[in-house]
Amino acid sequence: FQMPPTPVRKISRPRAAIKKANTPSSSSTSIVTRLERKRRHEEVKDDYFPILALPTELISHTFSFLDLVDRCRARVNKKMNTIEGESKYYVERLVIKISHSLDFIRRIAQNVSVGTLTIFF
Amino acid sequence: RIYPLMRVTLTTSDGASVTVSRQLTKHSGFIEKAITDMAVDDNAVPLSAVAVDVDDATLKLVIEWLTEHRDDALPYPEKTDEERRADDIPAWDQAFVQKWDTKEDQQQTLYAVITAADKLDIKGLLDMTCKTLANKINGKTVEEMREILQLECDFTEEELAEIRKENAWCEN
Numbered sequence: 001f002q003m004p005p006t007p008v009r010k011i012s013r014p015r016a017a018i019k020k021a022n023t024p025s026s027s028s029t030s031i032v033t034r035l036e037r038k039r040r041h042e043e044v045k046d047d048y049f050p051i052l053a054l055p056t057e058l059i060s061h062t063f064s065f066l067d068l069v070d071r072c073r074a075r076v077n078k079k080m081n082t083i084e085g086e087s088k089y090y091v092e093r094l095v096i097k098i099s100h101s102l103d104f105i106r107r108i109a110q111n112v113s114v115g116t117l118t119i120f121f
Numbered sequence: 122r123i124y125p126l127m128r129v130t131l132t133t134s135d136g137a138s139v140t141v142s143r144q145l146t147k148h149s150g151f152i153e154k155a156i157t158d159m160a161v162d163d164n165a166v167p168l169s170a171v172a173v174d175v176d177d178a179t180l181k182l183v184i185e186w187l188t189e190h191r192d193d194a195l196p197y198p199e200k201t202d203e204e205r206r207a208d209d210i211p212a213w214d215q216a217f218v219q220k221w222d223t224k225e226d227q228q229q230t231l232y233a234v235i236t237a238a239d240k241l242d243i244k245g246l247l248d249m250t251c252k253t254l255a256n257k258i259n260g261k262t263v264e265e266m267r268e269i270l271q272l273e274c275d276f277t278e279e280e281l282a283e284i285r286k287e288n289a290w291c292e293n
Contacts, residue, residue: 048271049228049254058239058251065207065255069291074258075284076267077275090205103283104290 052079060087068094072107087111095120129156130170137177138170145187146171147195150242175237182230183237186246189213197244207252207259214249263288 051059063071063084068091075081092115096105108114127143129152146152155171173180210218221227231250238247258266267274276284 047226047228048269049232049257051254051270052272053232054235055239058235058247061247062251062254065205065252066259070255070259070261072288072291073261073263074266075288076263076270077272078280080272081276081280081284103286104288107287 056083056086059083063087064089068108068112085111088113091115094118127169131180132170132172133177133180134174135176137180139177139180139184141184141187144191145184148187148190148193148197148243148245150244152241154242174240176233179230179233179237182234183241183243183246186214186217186249187243189217190245193245199244207255210249210252210256218250218253 051062054062059080060083063074064087066074068089071084071089075084089112091112094108094112094114094116095118096108097120128140129143129146130138130140131146131152132138143156146156152171152173156169159169175183218231221230224230231253235247235250235254238244238250258269261269266272274281
């Protein structure tokens with residue numbers, strides 16, 4: 001009878017450990033990589049909200065609680081822009097001044113349903 | 122039919138287990154369905170075990186919230202075609218979330234609780250935590266939002282110009 005060989009203990013890799021702790025799902029890997037890169041040069045907050053790691057419907061759900069203004073601004077990158085564009089919202093009351101650009105009105109028409117619409121000429 | 126004396130043992134993703142009353146778990150669509158799927162007679166089986174894909178630390182927070190909200194009306198009132206707002210979080214819930222402010226990983230904690238509320242299908246907790254997240258970026262500039270969420274601007278010049286044009290109305 002022979003004892004099985006003792007398994008070689010793996011040397012712990014702190015970077016991998018940090019990455020794991022900060023990565024709730026694989027989809028946020030690129031953000032984490034960026035963070036690590038940034039960390040070498042400057043002080044970066046370790047604790048941030050990995051919004052793109054959330055399922056799309058939860059990002060949409062969060063968007064639905066934002067004001068129209070903030071929701072438009074929250075299109076901070078391609079993914080967020082796509083998700084915002086694909087979500088449907090309801091706005092109780094919308095006042096449009098005709099001086100607003102057509103680009104804005106086109107944007108609103110895409111995915112916002114409005115309770116009361118007032119247009120100023 | 123809910124038997125208030127019935128208790129449910131939840132086993133967490135990291136191997137812990139906690140037993141809670143059915144009065145709490147009835148607010149979780151996931152746990153309720155799991156119990157229903159077992160097709161057991163609630164009277165005959167006073168204790169059910171349900172495995173949840175949530176870690177122990179997060180489940181403790183979820184249970185703390187459920188305990189406070191045990192008497193909430195069921196089913197949870199779903200709002201359709203009604204303007205949603207993020208500034209109507211009840212005082213207890215606000216204090217509950219603010220307690221994490223002192224934690225080093227407060228954002229990760231919020232992420233964990235949102236994900237848990239989604240997995241366990243606890244609509245009230247999901248709404249409240251998503252509102253909390255919305256409040257973090259509400260009223261912020263685009264640059265501040267990028268900073269808070271640690272997201273890089275990956276638009277092309279053309280796309281950026283398009284967005285600026287669309288957003289022109291809200292930037293003055």
